[in-house]
Structures are given as structure tokens and as C-alpha cells.
Amino acid sequence: MDSTITEIAPEVFRISTFHPQFGVQFNQFLVRDQDPFLMHTGFQRLFPITLAAVRSLLDPATLRWLGFSHFEPDECGALNEWLAVAPRAEALASQVGAMVMLDDFAARPPRALADGEVVSLGRRRLRFLATPHLPHGWDAGLFFEEHDRTLFCSDLFFQPGDPAPLVESGIVEAAREAIAGSLGGPLANDMPYTPGTEVAFARLAGLAPRTLATMHGASFRGDGGRALGELGVVIKDLIGRPFT
Ligand SMILES: [Fe+2]
Ligand SMILES: [Fe+2]
Secondary structure, three states: OOEEEEEEEOOEEEEEEEEOOOOEEEEEEEEOOOOOEEEOOOOHHHHHHHHHHHHOOOOHHHOOEEEOOOOOHHHHOOHHHHHHHOOOOEEEEEHHHHHHHHHHHOOOOOEEEOOOOEEEOOOOEEEEEEOOOOOOOOOOEEEEEOOOOEEEOOOOOOOOEOOOOEEOOOHHHHHHHHHHHHOOOOOOOOOOOOOOHHHHHHHHHHOOOOEEEOOOOOEEEOOHHHHHHHHHHHHHHHHOOOOO
16 A cells, blocks of 8 residues: 555645555645644555555654544544654544543643644644544544645545545535445444534535545535535535434
């Protein structure tokens, strides 16, 4: 396995590794600034691949912030490997994620973020949005890079396969197809529909992102607010129903 690196927004690099066993891309995003930020650590077992990719962009020891949405191996499995190679790095997590997961799991204490809290990267600022159960997990949150309006949206807009790094259309349709295709299978119900889901999508759409940095599948450049609004409707249509 090897990774592909694409600059999807100024100084925002998508590091994509296609995993043939899963038939899915696992994407990390590196924001290169005075205090570099890595979104998603990737799997522990893929750490050497991700490390080589990051090394081609900057000295990994200079990483300052390690972010992820929710506690799962593709989001943060290699967290302790990164903490070992980057002595001044800190994990960023929601208050729930810090207290319930990382307090035990992480080799060093994380920085716990309140909803709406801002983290400075130097020229850029990252805003943390607590989004419990969106895409899934009590601890879930998302990060928004305010300078160029990039939303790191984790599993939202999940697309299987090995698509192009960056597209300007079709992302909602591809995500709809993926959700519809998973219904009835072992991975159905990954995203619960709660009383807060519609409100959360409206809030995310209101950020008006220019780039959507997706963890699995193509990133999107364009009217991100509109795409998020449309995805919210798709999710309500397809999974806004009681669990089965
Ligand atoms: Fe996930
Ligand atoms: Fe994921």
C-alpha cells in the first residue's frame, strides 16, 4: 500500500491510502502552518505509510496538534505512535473524548475542547464543533479551518472505492448511493438519526465551507453549505427511522 498526496486547499494536504481489503480509502489531512495539524492519525498498522507521507511534507517532529472526530482505529489508532515521534504534539478531543477515551488510551494528556473553541495553528485557526453522534459516537466532533473554510468532516460523505482526490460535483449523490447500499448489511446503522441531527446539519451548512475534506472518498470543492444541507436531507430520508 502506498499513499497519494493532494493539496486540496492552500497548505491543506490530503494523504490518501486505498485499503484493498476494505475497498475504501483512508484519508488523513495535514495543515501546514507554524503549528502543524494532522486530522486523523490513521490505523496503527498503517502508521509507517502515513509517517512517510507526512515526512515528505514536513518534519514529523514539528507536528503540534493531532485531531480526530471520534474514537475509532482509523480516526486515532496510531495516536500514540504520533505522540512518540512528535514530542510537542497534543491530541485534540472533545471533552467526552478526552475524559472517556483518551484519558486511559493516550500516552500523554490530551487538550479537551469545548464546543466552539478555537485552536491557533499560526496563520490559521481551527474551530472545534462538538457533534455528538454525528457521524457517530458520543464523543464526536468536527474541525473547521476558518482561513480557507475547509471542513474536516470525518465519515460524512462516505464514498467507497478509490475515487479521485478532489471533485467539484456529485459528492452528495455518491454518498446517498453508499448509504442506500449499506442498508440491510452488517455496516448499516453506522449513523444514528437523533433529534439533534437536523440542527447539527443546519449548523454545519451555516459555516459555508469551500472545501469538504472527507475521510473516505473524494474531497469536494464548491458550495459546501449546500452539499451539507442536501446530505442532511438524504440522511433524514434514508435513516430517519427507528433502528431495526
Ligand atoms: Fe467512524
Ligand atoms: Fe472513518
